[in-house]
C-alpha cells in the first residue's frame with residue numbers, strides 16, 4: 001500500500017459500528033495505510049463482526065456497543081436508517097470521550113444524524129465515497145481516485161480529510177441541507193442506467209427481438225453515447241428524433257408505447273421533456289417544432305397517468 005507511514009493527526013484507534021461492505025473497505029484502507037489501528041468492530045451479529053475483522057485483517061469482534069473499549073475515532077457504517085439509533089446507543093453507552101471523532105459514510109443522511117454523539121462532546125462528520133462497494137475486495141483495490149463528499153464539524157473534517165486523501169480520495173464539500181438531492185442525483189447517474197436499458201429491452205422484446213439480441217445490439221451505441229457524454233458533454237451526446245424536433249416520430253413512439261404499456265410511454269415522455277430542455281438550450285431547432293414535440297409528450301404523460309393498473 002502506498003503511504004504506509006502514519007502522518008496525520010487522526011486519532012490512532014478506530015472502532016467500527018456497522019462493518020458491512022463500505023465500512024470494512026474503508027476501515028481496511030485506513031488501517032493498511034497506517035492511518036489508524038482498527039480496534040473494536042460491532043455488527044448486528046457477532047458472526048458478521050468476526051467476518052469483518054477477518055476481511056480488515058485487524059480488530060476485535062464485539063457483540064455490541066456496550067462491549068466496545070474507548071477509541072478516538074468511531075465509524076458508524078450501518079445502513080442509513082440505523083445511523084441515528086446507533087449514534088444514540090453510542091452516546092448512551094458512556095464510551096465516548098470529549099474530542100472523539102464520530103463519522104459516517106452516507107450520501108443521503110447528514111452528519112446531524114450523529115447529533116447525540118456531539119451532545120456527548122464528540123465531533124461529528126460525514127464522508128460519502130461516491131463508489132459502489134458491492135465487492136469490498138475490489139473496492140479496496142480501486143479506491144484510488146474516488147470522489148468523496150464531505151460535511152460536518154470543521155475540526156473533525158480537518159483531521160479526517162487528510163487521512164482520506166492519503167487513501168486516495170478526491171474530496172469535495174457538500175451542503176448538508178441538500179444531501180438527499182445530491183444522493184438522488186447519483187441514482188440518475190448510476191442506478192437508472194440499467195433501468196433505461198431494461199425499458200429499451202422491453203420495447204425490443206415487444207417488437208419481437210429477443211432480449212439477448214437486443215442487449216448485444218445496443219451495447220455499441222450505449223457505450224458510444226456514454227463515452228460521448230464524458231468526452232464532449234451532455235448536449236452533443238444527445239441524438240435522435242427529440243434532438244431534431246421531429247414531433248411526428250416522437251408521437252408515433254408514444255402512441256405505440258401507450259397502446260402496449262402506458263408506463264413506458266410515461267417514462268419516455270418525462271425523460272423526453274428533459275431532453276427538450278437540452279435541445280432548446282442549444283437554440284438550433286425551430287422553437288415551434290420543439291413546442292409541438294413537447295405537447296405530444298405532455299399529452300402522452302397525462303394519458304398514462306390516468307391509466308389505473310399495470311396493464312401487462
Ligand SMILES: NC(=O)c1ccc[n+]([C@@H]2O[C@H](COP(=O)([O-])OP(=O)(O)OC[C@H]3O[C@@H](n4cnc5c(N)ncnc54)[C@H](OP(=O)(O)O)[C@@H]3O)[C@@H](O)[C@H]2O)c1
Nearest residue numbers: 018019020021022043044045048077078082105106132133
Ligand atoms: N454500499 C455502497 O456502495 C455504499 C457507497 C457509499 C456509501 N455507503 C454508505 O455506507 C453505509 C453502509 O452501507 P453498506 O452498503 O456497507 O451496508 P451493509 O453492507 O448492509 O452493512 C451494514 C452493516 O451494518 C451492520 N448493522 C446494521 N444495523 C446495525 C446496528 N444497529 N448495530 C450494529 N451494526 C449494525 C450490519 O450488520 P450485520 O452484518 O450483522 O447485518 C452490516 O454489517 C451506509 O450509510 C451507506 O449509505 C454505501
